[in-house]
Amino acid sequence: FRLGGEVEREVETVPFGTFHRDLFTQVGPFDERLVRNQDIEMNARLRRRGLRVVISPAIRLSYYNRATLAGLWQQSFNNGRWNPYTVRLTGGSLRLRHFIPLVFVTALLGAAIGGLFHPLFGAGFLGLVGIYLFSSLGFALGRRPRLAGTSVLRVAAAFWTLHLAYGLGALWGVVTLPVKFPRRCGAQVGRVLSDRRP
16 A cells, blocks of 8 residues: 555555545454454455455545654554454454564574574674665665655655564564464454453
């Protein structure tokens, strides 16, 4: 949806979706157990019912992102942390791309730890860091006409912050999953978890 261009089209998900009220009687409300990913889960449920999610360039909105890297880190960490929780609670709705930062961070940590025992792992760690460094700078340079007063290095730093925090958050979600949600709750839409009895 971020790269949809200027054509109205069907998409997998959209942020800030707008729905007819009667839709909630058909498919149920937002799953309030989810602190994050409620929109992704709702859009997945709509598509499973044969309904379409459409993005329109005629709709405009203003979104104010986090103003600092620390704020971006916190937001991204929590977004990543809720991905394993969402899978546990809903049985799906997320895509492989949501877990790529987890794979990246796990590979970085594995290579860094392995580097303590064998230089080949250390070379792998440096290779991963180098590839990501050049990629992030390349993508930041590619966005240069749209940077609006910020620098390429700041955009690259935002990429690093977002992906590392998101991946570490997802890893933390995997580690804490057995404690936070010891049993799979099923794909049933639920109320806010704090309202539930243990």
